[in-house]
Amino acid sequence: MTHRPPLGASAAWQAVMEAADYQCQCEGGLCGSKHPKTGLRCFRTTGHVRLIVAPADLTLSPVAAAAVPTEQLRAWCADCHTKAQKRQLANQRELERQQADEPLSLF
Template identity: 50%
Template structure:
């Protein structure tokens, strides 16, 4: 070994946390492809059949899909308790954008439900 040798860490293809079987079940049902479709993240994915084209371990190890609830407006605690049947495969980009949109929609709904603010006059 020389002073200029670089050692890369081993690439993990499974999540670091989880029993693994939940993640595997979600990925197998999704075909190891992101399930974002129809504008959930703001993109209609019109160039890929209306579904995100990101695939897990896309050949260069750069895309790591995650399993997250269909309802992205849930709190983190509620999301951890979601059964496997209600999980979906997400690429990180679609997940973050769709989650922000879902939480914004939840906040708007709560604001509307609370009614107008009390005023002094």
């Protein structure tokens, strides 16, 4: 099977895909699915869908994400990427809310 890289950053994409065996690296509930039918890892491959490359930490800004070394990137299908990013951002907001200073008491 031929795996066609995207137009930009094709060397990084190729390195990540080879390390991931051309399969989405979402596993263990990162996106909300435990992927139980496939050994806890998403079943999607480049033969089924176009995979993207993104950091494991999906809360990074686009500038910070662009600076992540290739070794710290992972392969994502669009569905897992979107769901995992929403979950990570929600977790980050909740953590920030919990760490916010308590308002001063009026009494």
